[in-house]
Amino acid sequence: MILVVGALASGKRTFVRSLGYTDEQMGYALFDGRPVLCDLDELLHKEELDAQALDDLRSRSVVICNEVGMGVVPIDKFERTWRERVGHTCSQLAADADCVVRLVCGIPVMLKGEELV
Amino acid sequence: MRALVVGGAASGKSAWAERLACSLGPKRSYAATMRNVGSEAQERIERHQRQRAEGNFRTIECPHSLAPAINAAPGGVILVDDLGNLVANGLFPEDGSMADPGELLARLVDEFEQLSASYEHVVVVGNLVGCEGRWRQTGTDSWVRLVGSLCSELAARSDLVVELVAGIACPVKGTLI
Numbered sequence: 001m002i003l004v005v006g007a008l009a010s011g012k013r014t015f016v017r018s019l020g021y022t023d024e025q026m027g028y029a030l031f032d033g034r035p036v037l038c039d040l041d042e043l044l045h046k047e048e049l050d051a052q053a054l055d056d057l058r059s060r061s062v063v064i065c066n067e068v069g070m071g072v073v074p075i076d077k078f079e080r081t082w083r084e085r086v087g088h089t090c091s092q093l094a095a096d097a098d099c100v101v102r103l104v105c106g107i108p109v110m111l112k113g114e115e116l117v
Numbered sequence: 118m119r120a121l122v123v124g125g126a127a128s129g130k131s132a133w134a135e136r137l138a139c140s141l142g143p144k145r146s147y148a149a150t151m152r153n154v155g156s157e158a159q160e161r162i163e164r165h166q167r168q169r170a171e172g173n174f175r176t177i178e179c180p181h182s183l184a185p186a187i188n189a190a191p192g193g194v195i196l197v198d199d200l201g202n203l204v205a206n207g208l209f210p211e212d213g214s215m216a217d218p219g220e221l222l223a224r225l226v227d228e229f230e231q232l233s234a235s236y237e238h239v240v241v242v243g244n245l246v247g248c249e250g251r252w253r254q255t256g257t258d259s260w261v262r263l264v265g266s267l268c269s270e271l272a273a274r275s276d277l278v279v280e281l282v283a284g285i286a287c288p289v290k291g292t293l294i
Binding site for chain 1: 123125245246250251262263264265270271272280290
């Protein structure tokens with residue numbers, strides 16, 4: 001699995017397209033059978049993931065997530081919990097991923113497993 | 118050469134970009150993008166003016182468009198500081214309306230192309246934004262996305278992209294000399 005992270009509008013999906021994936025192969029829901037899952041942060045805003053859901057993520061070719069933890073601590077408790085959840089989930093997935101890429105201004109910066117992409 | 122210097126707030130982007138511009142040649146222009154509104158803006162403008170006084174930059178006011186810098190075209194090096202201001206001034210005109218983000222992006226990308234045709238070296242200060250979760254206000258969301266998209270467009274056309282972290286330049290694309 002390749003984990004792709006980066007800021008909003010940093011070029012994450014454009015990078016994944018450059019790997020040969022089409023928009024039809026990109027999905028936004030769990031268990032949809034598509035190789036690419038986009039907007040993991042949005043998914044985590046809707047639900048907490050159980051072990052089965054995490055396994056689904058690990059079985060994907062690519063998981064894309066916005067980095068969301070670099071701002072001010074949110075006043076709202078739910079938003080605080082969500083922000084933590086995104087960070088922890090990304091760390092868990094990165095540990096298992098073959099390759100981790102961070103997009104900076106549309107440029108892929110390889111954090112792990114450079115030789116595989 | 119074309120260079121893009123990005124980073125968070127007060128990470129040392131401007132100072133590093135000025136040093137880079139100074140190393141590229143003696144004929145230097147500075148495209149200033151900040152609208153002078155209120156005492157905080159005035160203080161910031163004066164601090165940046167003091168900071169670049171030694172560099173002998175010729176200042177060209179470009180708060181809304183790079184056209185004045187393109188038309189002046191004295192060649193040499195030009196430093197544009199920064200994209201966040203340029204996008205905010207374009208997106209939120211003084212009449213309180215909001216511009217079309219797609220049209221603004223296309224116009225700014227085109228202006229940077231013209232700028233690169235008029236100067237040998239173009240150094241641009243961008244902003245790393247969009248890593249702090251969700252914005253409920255459409256205006257802020259549009260600004261964040263537009264700054265991100267413009268940074269990506271310019272990075273693709275740049276020879277050098279660096280991220281400043283606590284004043285240290287970390288290469289993202291190309292190599293530091």
